[in-house]
Amino acid sequence: MLHKIFLCLPFVIPTAAAGDRPNIVFVYADDHAERAVGAYGSPLTKTPHIDALAAEGVRFRNSFVANSICGPARATVLTGLHSHANGKKHNGGGFKDELPTWAKLLQSSGYQTAMIGKWHIGPKPSGFDHWAIAKGGYYGPTMVTAEGKTKTAGYTTEVITQASLDWIKSSLEADEPFAIWINHAASHRTWMPGPQYHDRYAEQVLPEPSTLFDDYAGRSPGAAASQMRIARDLFGAYDLKLPPEDGEVLGKRGNDLLNSMTEAQRSAWEAAYGPRNAAFAKAGLEGDALVRWKYQRYIRDYLRCVDALDDSLGQVRSFLKDNGLADNTIVIYSSDQGFFLGEHGWYDKRWMYEPSMRTPLIIHDPRAKSQGIVVDQLVQNIDMAPTILEYAGLEVPSSMHGASLASLAEEKQGPNWRTSVYYHYQQRDSGRTSHTVAPHYGVRTKQHKLIHVYDFDAWELYDLEGDPDEMHNLFGTEGAGEITATLVQELQRLREKFQDGTGKAI
Numbered sequence: 493m494l495h496k497i498f499l500c501l502p503f504v505i506p507t508a509a510a511g512d513r514p515n516i517v518f519v520y521a522d523d524h525a526e527r528a529v530g531a532y533g534s535p536l537t538k539t540p541h542i543d544a545l546a547a548e549g550v551r552f553r554n555s556f557v558a559n560s561i562c563g564p565a566r567a568t569v570l571t572g573l574h575s576h577a578n579g580k581k582h583n584g585g586g587f588k589d590e591l592p593t594w595a596k597l598l599q600s601s602g603y604q605t606a607m608i609g610k611w612h613i614g615p616k617p618s619g620f621d622h623w624a625i626a627k628g629g630y631y632g633p634t635m636v637t638a639e640g641k642t643k644t645a646g647y648t649t650e651v652i653t654q655a656s657l658d659w660i661k662s663s664l665e666a667d668e669p670f671a672i673w674i675n676h677a678a679s680h681r682t683w684m685p686g687p688q689y690h691d692r693y694a695e696q697v698l699p700e701p702s703t704l705f706d707d708y709a710g711r712s713p714g715a716a717a718s719q720m721r722i723a724r725d726l727f728g729a730y731d732l733k734l735p736p737e738d739g740e741v742l743g744k745r746g747n748d749l750l751n752s753m754t755e756a757q758r759s760a761w762e763a764a765y766g767p768r769n770a771a772f773a774k775a776g777l778e779g780d781a782l783v784r785w786k787y788q789r790y791i792r793d794y795l796r797c798v799d800a801l802d803d804s805l806g807q808v809r810s811f812l813k814d815n816g817l818a819d820n821t822i823v824i825y826s827s828d829q830g831f832f833l834g835e836h837g838w839y840d841k842r843w844m845y846e847p848s849m850r851t852p853l854i855i856h857d858p859r860a861k862s863q864g865i866v867v868d869q870l871v872q873n874i875d876m877a878p879t880i881l882e883y884a885g886l887e888v889p890s891s892m893h894g895a896s897l898a899s900l901a902e903e904k905q906g907p908n909w910r911t912s913v914y915y916h917y918q919q920r921d922s923g924r925t926s927h928t929v930a931p932h933y934g935v936r937t938k939q940h941k942l943i944h945v946y947d948f949d950a951w952e953l954y955d956l957e958g959d960p961d962e963m964h965n966l967f968g969t970e971g972a973g974e975i976t977a978t979l980v981q982e983l984q985r986l987r988e989k990f991q992d993g994t995g996k997a998i
């Protein structure tokens with residue numbers, strides 16, 4: 493192995509011998525909503541490193557998921573398939589590990605491959621030369637590898653970032669290109685910020701969405717039945733970082749999360765949250781004022797976790813630059829789905845409504861001629877695997893549902909791109925700590941969205957141009973007959989095209 497010599501040389505470009513095949517860094521956040529990305533016009537925050545990636549690369553402004561929940565989203569980006577076809581229809585089991593994935597195809601073509609961070613798919617990762625699954629909460633995650641388990645004392649976003657950079661560094665010993673999936677656990681519930689982020693946003697009153705006090709009138713009964721309301725369904729210790737009360741739901745788990753901190757981390761935490769909790773107890777808030785307080789605590793903690801994600805991306809890009817890799821490394825930033833940041837009074841995701849169905853997607857190919865491109869076409873997470881395969885110079889299996897975005901990124905796509913996307917959420921859960929979102933499928937075009945909440949035999953239709961907040965269900969209203977018929981037909985066509993026989997028939 494002549495590659496060892498690279499260790500001694502600064503600014504080595506180890507991929508030179510691999511010809512044109514670029515390295516690929518796929519950074520995948522968890523629950524990072526577009527509304528919390530500066531480049532997507534966030535009213536809440538700036539994300540300087542993500543925004544810079546968009547300014548230098550391509551931002552997809554109509555990027556959607558096919559099933560807005562963690563495990564299924566990961567299975568879809570790996571396989572290029574909708575959930576029913578890859579088997580991972582909900583957060584339980586079912587993943588068909590024998591399917592082709594971008595990881596397996598890159599690996600067999602000579603790429604060095606790695607997956608570091610959240611996994612949530614089920615079977616041990618295949619197609620990766622190295623993998624390390626982060627388990628646990630935000631503090632002190634355990635990293636599980638093929639060799640065993642290692643308990644860490646760090647903050648999860650930083651642990652995952654460092655492990656990723658360590659692997660990239662080790663990959664430079666060989667001259668084959670590398671592809672790494674940096675699979676963050678943030679900004680998933682329970683939104684616990686790292687010590688250096690505790691005080692961010694503390695002095696700001698963050699803007700509320702106009703639908704924070706939604707009463708769900710006119711929507712499917714499934715909307716009102718969902719247990720993800722900021723007003724009612726955030727738990728004191730677990731979500732809101734308040735001292736647990738006796739017998740409180742998830743109170744012990746909230747305590748366990750605090751106990752996973754080191755002494756220094758716990759001191760910093762108490763110094764930040766102790767006085768705030770004391771002020772909250774003294775204020776004795778009720779009604780709308782209490783909801784507003786919960787929103788502020790939730791959204792501040794969420795954004796603090798996003799800030800760590802942004803810093804992580806900055807660290808990765810600096811590393812690439814410092815090691816002479818930036819000119820031949822494609823960097824992709826996306827999230828497994830969006831998230832409700834108070835819209836409709838909610839946190840969490842799952843619904844086909846915009847905040848949850850949308851997901852940020854930015855691609856920077858340093859070899860591209862143009863910068864700061866914004867793509868309008870409807871793209872979806874089924875496109876991720878074909879895109880990575882095309883960047884790696886590999887053929888896309890015809891069995892994959894998605895299509896490569898590389899031509900859109902180069903503004904070369906003709907008029908034949910899809911004009912609608914198909915969505916199907918089908919997790920059923922119940923109990924006080926579950927979100928009880930009813931299964932539903934639907935179709936979204938540039939202007940309209942049709943949703944069938946089939947357990948309730950309910951339909952929803954929105955004109956997204958006139959009603960971007962999806963507050964006025966037009967289904968069954970006067971004048972909506974023609975567009976409804978067109979969309980039902982399109983929904984049926986997509987269900988047949990993707991051979992989705994799951995869920996109730998239309």
Ligand code: CA
Pocket residue numbers: 522523561562680828829
């Ligand atoms: Ca997620």
